[in-house]
Amino acid sequence: MRFSEIIGNGSVAKALASMADSGRVAHAMLLYENEGCGALALALAYVQYLNCTNHIDGDSCGECPSCRQMSKLIHPDVHFVFPVNKGPKTSDDKPTSESYLKYWRELAIADPYFTEADLQKAIGIESKNGLIAVAEAKSIITKLSLASVADGYKAVIFYLPEKMNQETANRLLKMVEEPPVNTLFLFITHSPEKVLQTIFSRCQSIRVLPLTKEEQQRVDAMKPQSDNEDAVVFFDLFADLLRAVTSRDLTGALECGEAMAALESREKQKAFCNFAGDCIRKIFMLQQKLPQISGVAPEEEEFFSDMAARIPKGFCVKAIANIEKVVSMIDRNVSSKILFCDLVNRMFMNI
Ligand SMILES: [Zn+2]
Numbered sequence: 058m059r060f061s062e063i064i065g066n067g068s069v070a071k072a073l074a075s076m077a078d079s080g081r082v083a084h085a086m087l088l089y090e091n092e093g094c095g096a097l098a099l100a101l102a103y104v105q106y107l108n109c110t111n112h113i114d115g116d117s118c119g120e121c122p123s124c125r126q127m128s129k130l131i132h133p134d135v136h137f138v139f140p141v142n143k144g145p146k147t148s149d150d151k152p153t154s155e156s157y158l159k160y161w162r163e164l165a166i167a168d169p170y171f172t173e174a175d176l177q178k179a180i181g182i183e184s185k186n187g188l189i190a191v192a193e194a195k196s197i198i199t200k201l202s203l204a205s206v207a208d209g210y211k212a213v214i215f216y217l218p219e220k221m222n223q224e225t226a227n228r229l230l231k232m233v234e235e236p237p238v239n240t241l242f243l244f245i246t247h248s249p250e251k252v253l254q255t256i257f258s259r260c261q262s263i264r265v266l267p268l269t270k271e272e273q274q275r276v277d278a279m280k281p282q283s284d285n286e287d288a289v290v291f292f293d294l295f296a297d298l299l300r301a302v303t304s305r306d307l308t309g310a311l312e313c314g315e316a317m318a319a320l321e322s323r324e325k326q327k328a329f330c331n332f333a334g335d336c337i338r339k340i341f342m343l344q345q346k347l348p349q350i351s352g353v354a355p356e357e358e359e360f361f362s363d364m365a366a367r368i369p370k371g372f373c374v375k376a377i378a379n380i381e382k383v384v385s386m387i388d389r390n391v392s393s394k395i396l397f398c399d400l401v402n403r404m405f406m407n408i
Pocket of ligand 1: 122
C-alpha cells in the first residue's frame, strides 16, 4: 500500500514519511484510531515506504521487489500479530496469528479498513473473543531473533495489543524495549486505555484522526459487499426497535432485544450497538436543529426526521449512555439476552 492510496489522514501519512526520511524511526509506535479509520493502512504504507528501494515523490514506488511483496503482505521481514482463538479454520490446538495468516492477508488486501468483527468473521471465530496469548510472544521473539531476509527493516504490525494478557506482555516487553537493530513494532489500538501500561509507556503514540463524512463514504464504497449487508440488517433492527418503543409496544421492543442478543457474535453485537449509537446521535443532531452535521443520508431523511419529532428531548443522551454501557458489558461475558433485554427496558422507560 502506498501513502497516496490512503483515504484521509494525510497529515499522519506525511509525519510518518518524514520520520522515515529523517532516519528517526521509533522502534515502538502506537497508532490509536477509532475502529476502521485507516491505522492499518497507514502502518502498511509506512513499512512499505521504509523498505522501498526507490522512493518517488515522498512515497514508495509500488514496483520494487519489496513493494511487490508488501502489496501481497508476503514480505519475509514483516510479521502480523492479531487476536485469535480456536476455530474451524485451523487444526492448531493453540492457534497463533500464523495459523490464520492466509485469511488475514485476504482480508487486509481486500479491505485494510476492516473492523474487528470483520476479522473475527474472516478467521471463523465469530462466537468467541480473540486473544493474543503467550504462544504469540514466543513466536514473534523467534522470528525477530533470526537475521533479516532482506536488507531493510523488520517490522511487527501488532493489531489490538489490548487483547494481550499480562503474561504475553511480560514476554514481549524486553523485545519491545530493546529490539534488534532496524526492527520496529507498530501497535494498532482502538482502546489505548486498555493497553497494558508496560507496553503503552514504551511507545511513541500517534492519533489517527476520524474520517470525515466524505472520506467515510469513499471507504464504504471500496468495501466488500458484506459490510453493506450488515448495515441493512442493523438499520432494519434499529428502526423496528425505535418504532416499537415510540408506539409503546413492549412486546415488539422485547422481540427486538432478543434479535439483538441473537446476532451471531459478541463483535457483531458491539458493532450493532455502535451503529445504534450513531443513529441516535443523528436524531439528537436533528433535534438540536443541526441537520447539516447530522450525517443523515437523503434516503434516511424521512425516518430520522420522523423519529426526531416523536422522541422526547433528553431520550437520546440517556439512550447513548445505556448503549455504551452495554458495549462495555459485552466484553465482560455478561449474558447478551439479559443485557439487551435491560437495554430495551431502559429505552422503553425513558421514552
Ligand atoms: Zn518500492
